[in-house]
Amino acid sequence: MAATTRLRSLNIDNINPxxxxxxxxxxxxxxxxAENYRAKLAGRNVKGVPDKLPFDTVISANIGNxxxxxxxxxxxxxxxxxxxxxxxxxxxxxxxRNALGYEQDxxxxxxxxxxxxxxxxxxxxxxxxxxxxxxxxKFIERRDGHPADxxxxxxxxxASAGVNALMTVLxxxxxxxxxxxxxxxxxxxxTLSLLGAQCVPYYLNxxxxxxxxxxxxxxxxxxxxxxxxxxxxxxxxxxxNPTGASLPAKDIRNVIEFAAEEKLVIMADEVYQTNVFKxxxxxxxxxxxxxxxxxxxxxxxxxLVSTHSxxxxxxxxxxxxxxxxxxIGFDPEVVAEIYKFVSISLCPxxxxxxxxxxxxxxxxxxxxxxxxxxxxxxxxxxxxHERATALYDAFQKMEGVEISEPQGSMYLFPTIKxxxxxxxxAKKENRQADEFYCLRLLDATGICVVPGSGFGQAPxxxxxxxxxxxxxxxxxxxxTSFHKDFMNEFR
Amino acid sequence: MAATTRLRSLNIDNINPxxxxxxxxxxxxxxxxAENYRAKLAGRNVKGVPDKLPFDTVISANIGNxxxxxxxxxxxxxxxxxxxxxxxxxxxxxxxRNALGYEQDxxxxxxxxxxxxxxxxxxxxxxxxxxxxxxxxKFIERRDGHPADxxxxxxxxxASAGVNALMTVLxxxxxxxxxxxxxxxxxxxxTLSLLGAQCVPYYLNxxxxxxxxxxxxxxxxxxxxxxxxxxxxxxxxxxxNPTGASLPAKDIRNVIEFAAEEKLVIMADEVYQTNVFKxxxxxxxxxxxxxxxxxxxxxxxxxLVSTHSxxxxxxxxxxxxxxxxxxIGFDPEVVAEIYKFVSISLCPxxxxxxxxxxxxxxxxxxxxxxxxxxxxxxxxxxxxHERATALYDAFQKMEGVEISEPQGSMYLFPTIKxxxxxxxxAKKENRQADEFYCLRLLDATGICVVPGSGFGQAPxxxxxxxxxxxxxxxxxxxxTSFHKDFMNEFR
Numbered sequence: 001m002a003a004t005t006r007l008r009s010l011n012i013d014n015i016n017p018x019x020x021x022x023x024x025x026x027x028x029x030x031x032x033x034a035e036n037y038r039a040k041l042a043g044r045n046v047k048g049v050p051d052k053l054p055f056d057t058v059i060s061a062n063i064g065n066x067x068x069x070x071x072x073x074x075x076x077x078x079x080x081x082x083x084x085x086x087x088x089x090x091x092x093x094x095x096x097r098n099a100l101g102y103e104q105d106x107x108x109x110x111x112x113x114x115x116x117x118x119x120x121x122x123x124x125x126x127x128x129x130x131x132x133x134x135x136x137x138k139f140i141e142r143r144d145g146h147p148a149d150x151x152x153x154x155x156x157x158x159a160s161a162g163v164n165a166l167m168t169v170l171x172x173x174x175x176x177x178x179x180x181x182x183x184x185x186x187x188x189x190x191t192l193s194l195l196g197a198q199c200v201p202y203y204l205n206x207x208x209x210x211x212x213x214x215x216x217x218x219x220x221x222x223x224x225x226x227x228x229x230x231x232x233x234x235x236x237x238x239x240x241n242p243t244g245a246s247l248p249a250k251d252i253r254n255v256i257e258f259a260a261e262e263k264l265v266i267m268a269d270e271v272y273q274t275n276v277f278k279x280x281x282x283x284x285x286x287x288x289x290x291x292x293x294x295x296x297x298x299x300x301x302x303x304l305v306s307t308h309s310x311x312x313x314x315x316x317x318x319x320x321x322x323x324x325x326x327x328i329g330f331d332p333e334v335v336a337e338i339y340k341f342v343s344i345s346l347c348p349x350x351x352x353x354x355x356x357x358x359x360x361x362x363x364x365x366x367x368x369x370x371x372x373x374x375x376x377x378x379x380x381x382x383x384x385h386e387r388a389t390a391l392y393d394a395f396q397k398m399e400g401v402e403i404s405e406p407q408g409s410m411y412l413f414p415t416i417k418x419x420x421x422x423x424x425x426a427k428k429e430n431r432q433a434d435e436f437y438c439l440r441l442l443d444a445t446g447i448c449v450v451p452g453s454g455f456g457q458a459p460x461x462x463x464x465x466x467x468x469x470x471x472x473x474x475x476x477x478x479x480t481s482f483h484k485d486f487m488n489e490f491r
Numbered sequence: 492m493a494a495t496t497r498l499r500s501l502n503i504d505n506i507n508p509x510x511x512x513x514x515x516x517x518x519x520x521x522x523x524x525a526e527n528y529r530a531k532l533a534g535r536n537v538k539g540v541p542d543k544l545p546f547d548t549v550i551s552a553n554i555g556n557x558x559x560x561x562x563x564x565x566x567x568x569x570x571x572x573x574x575x576x577x578x579x580x581x582x583x584x585x586x587x588r589n590a591l592g593y594e595q596d597x598x599x600x601x602x603x604x605x606x607x608x609x610x611x612x613x614x615x616x617x618x619x620x621x622x623x624x625x626x627x628x629k630f631i632e633r634r635d636g637h638p639a640d641x642x643x644x645x646x647x648x649x650a651s652a653g654v655n656a657l658m659t660v661l662x663x664x665x666x667x668x669x670x671x672x673x674x675x676x677x678x679x680x681x682t683l684s685l686l687g688a689q690c691v692p693y694y695l696n697x698x699x700x701x702x703x704x705x706x707x708x709x710x711x712x713x714x715x716x717x718x719x720x721x722x723x724x725x726x727x728x729x730x731x732n733p734t735g736a737s738l739p740a741k742d743i744r745n746v747i748e749f750a751a752e753e754k755l756v757i758m759a760d761e762v763y764q765t766n767v768f769k770x771x772x773x774x775x776x777x778x779x780x781x782x783x784x785x786x787x788x789x790x791x792x793x794x795l796v797s798t799h800s801x802x803x804x805x806x807x808x809x810x811x812x813x814x815x816x817x818x819i820g821f822d823p824e825v826v827a828e829i830y831k832f833v834s835i836s837l838c839p840x841x842x843x844x845x846x847x848x849x850x851x852x853x854x855x856x857x858x859x860x861x862x863x864x865x866x867x868x869x870x871x872x873x874x875x876h877e878r879a880t881a882l883y884d885a886f887q888k889m890e891g892v893e894i895s896e897p898q899g900s901m902y903l904f905p906t907i908k909x910x911x912x913x914x915x916x917a918k919k920e921n922r923q924a925d926e927f928y929c930l931r932l933l934d935a936t937g938i939c940v941v942p943g944s945g946f947g948q949a950p951x952x953x954x955x956x957x958x959x960x961x962x963x964x965x966x967x968x969x970x971t972s973f974h975k976d977f978m979n980e981f982r
Contacts, residue, residue: 008821019828157812334502345652
């Protein structure tokens with residue numbers, strides 16, 4: 001503690017204990033160290049970083065951040081945004097078309113969005129620009145084959161902001177509990193810690209490609225109830241993060257039936273809905289509406305919220321902070337409180353809202369921009385699959401590493417079995433063994449991944465999460481070679 | 492309550508009570524009704540809105556949202572953003588310069604920002620792009636004549652996000668208190684409600700142009716301490732919102748001396764620092780550094796945070812959600828927790844970060860874009876002052892309305908004295924009298940303002956806050972004529 005602490009108002013012992021409890025490994029110590037290495041390599045002066053590093057680039061495989069690496073934004077999307085930022089360009093349509101390659105549908109879309117949002121520099125409605133919410137509702141209708149109501153859509157500053165709003169309204173006291181899959185994206189546990197509520201963990205089944213295990217869910221809720229926890233909601237990440245697994249329709253029905261029995265809000269994180277290599281994506285909304293048709297009396301009062309984002313998929317526009325959630329079956333008085341809560345932050349970034357519009361309403365077959373859009377979109381999808389496969393192949397060859405075939409999302413989540421000596425060495429440094437391994441990997445290679453303990457893992461198992469977004473195979477070789485040295489050192 | 496409540500997990504009686512307690516009048520019932528009127532006039536179908544409205548436009552004078560009304564964005568800023576959104580335009584510099592009027596400094600700035608941020612579609616460092624933080628530090632140095640450290644700067648999604656982060660870390664339990672001026676911007680009370688902490692109100696002095704009244708502050712803190720409240724921080728909004736008042740340097744010193752005695756974190760909301768018509772802006776950072784030079788031992792441990800935003804001033808880019816805060820004198824362990832907290836939301840919108848860069852580092856004399864920038868900037872400033880004066884003149888002529896000369900920010904905050912009959916009519920509707928007046932104003936004219944009770948006001952006084960952003964005088968005439976009718980009806 002700094003020497004002057006007692007002279008200050010705030011110190012580590014008197015600030016909000018919930019903030020201290022929150023853990024967010026995706027941007028934690030290892031990621032922070034990686035940022036320092038990157039700054040050092042860029043010629044900035046950074047305290048505590050050695051003068052010479054044994055690598056010349058930092059690979060941030062800790063976070064799904066496609067455009068920091070190789071992924072290019074979709075041309076149609078960015079052309080529209082350029083016009084939204086500087087509408088005066090629309091006064092020179094000939095220059096746009098002839099000298100700069102803008103198609104007429106780009107110009108039309110920008111004009112329509114400017115008409116609806118007035119200016120991207122103006123606050124919008126707190127729930128988002130009404131016309132964009134209409135587009136989202138139509139997208140959901142096309143996807144699910146069931147109607148959607150624009151009034152139920154809330155545009156957000158990314159999926160994280162939506163989860164924060166929902167969890168804040170939902171968690172009323174320290175005994176409120178939310179079922180969270182393990183492994184999970186640590187936003188969920190961090191948010192519950194911040195709210196002083198209870199994470200009720202349920203384990204996914206690694207041996208069946210990280211599928212749902214309803215027995216594990218039932219055990220978890222029973223144990224929580226026995227401890228006096230008021231379990232109100234269940235988080236499902238589908239396709240999974242960090243696992244990549246897509247739930248089959250049958251698992252979705254099982255979850256909905258369970259939620260109906262236990263009167264749980266279903267929080268479906270569906271941000272990776274287009275990142276699917278194996279199986280196919282089926283939404284919780286579709287599952288619910290299908291069941292409601294079959295047995296209305298049982299499922300009519302289910303509360304479901306589905307989140308989506310512009311940060312993932314082939315869009316990959318993380319830096320623009322955009323997304324939405326759809327509320328299904330919520331009490332109108334509760335919806336009014338959610339609205340009030342989001343209105344305190346005024347509105348989501350309007351450019352991010354416009355990207356939601358483009359994501360849910362991209363060029364269609366026959367549109368002037370379609371061919372290029374389709375080409376770019378398919379190439380990104382193919383590239384992700386190829387990189388995932390290359391990384392998977394490399395992991396398969398590594399000693400003590402077990403991994404299932406890439407299924408989707410942007411991540412691989414291999415199991416690692418480390419020698420006992422490495423586990424002891426980690427203990428000496430007061431670290432978990434997977435954290436120790438990932439720090440060593442970073443220091444030796446400049447590659448930043450996240451230890452499995454940051455997502456949760458079954459006791460006695462070790463993992464790490466890596467994105468497969470970085471281009472080329474050189475960095476994969478760096479991992480392979482580090483891993484060999486590490487195993488030899490601690491064997 | 493909906494009939495199905497008992498079948499659902501969530502209802503108004505079991506959700507987070509802190510969310511229910513939070514009030515945010517700027518986007519509350521009146522603003523919501525105004526949005527419905529706007530949607531109706533735009534041809535959308537809205538439940539509960541009469542088919543015929545007695546006005547044909549809605550004027551949103553409830554919120555400082557310049558670009559929703561008349562204010563145009565600054566050309567230099569938006570030209571740079573258009574290139575950031577579609578960097579391929581940089582491949583055609585001749586077209587940009589010759590056919591589209593982009594100056595070379597626009598191109599240079601965009602190229603530099605792309606180099607530093609890589610892509611505006613990529614997540615940045617959680618604290619913001621390092622090079623932009625460098626620019627902010629240099630801006631603060633020029634403004635204050637004292638050094639600033641980029642490591643102390645956190646870029647944010649608008650000032651609101653910064654306030655939320657700081658308050659969350661600061662409030663550790665239900666007895667934590669924060670001094671908040673009355674009247675205030677309701678973000679502060681709403682955030683404290685959400686955190687379940689205590690607002691400790693101190694009254695500004697309306698009779699001295701809403702200046703600081705240290706006696707009122709001292710009374711407030713004494714009363715709070717007597718009630719067992721642990722007062723940790725003091726919010727100052729300078730220039731004031733909703734009052735517009737700029738604090739003289741003497742008042743700033745008084746506040747700092749008081750904060751040193753009471754060991755309070757100073758939270759200086761300085762988002763209106765360029766919206767000053769009367770007096771001049773002097774930052775808390777400058778006041779603190781000046782005092783520290785004079786009497787170091789007394790002020791060396793003061794904790795100060797200053798927030799700024801791209802939403803206000805002549806920039807007015809609300810929809811892009813950008814801003815920053817600077818932390819001075821905080822314990823490094825506390826700073827680390829603030830960092831962790833903001834990292835859970837990943838990063839502020841990168842385009843908003845780039846607007847912070849442009850705000851703190853606009854074209855300088857001699858730069859190719861300077862002349863146009865200066866012309867646009869001055870015209871916006873002059874326009875705001877003229878509108879404020881016109882509105883002030885109109886209010887001065889209205890029966891029962893008292894108002895001091897416009898001083899700054901984007902608001903006027905007149906006192907209204909309503910007839911007893913009106914106060915009784917409000918009571919019958921279970922409303923505060925100022926709220927009753929503002930709802931009547933909206934229903935009759937389409938003009939949306941915020942009742943003084945939304946900001947806090949001395950007992951027995953009534954006010955409303957209106958922006959002076961709307962162009963022309965026609966809407967002012969609507970208010971004058973409504974007011975006359977209202978007074979006649981209830982006299």
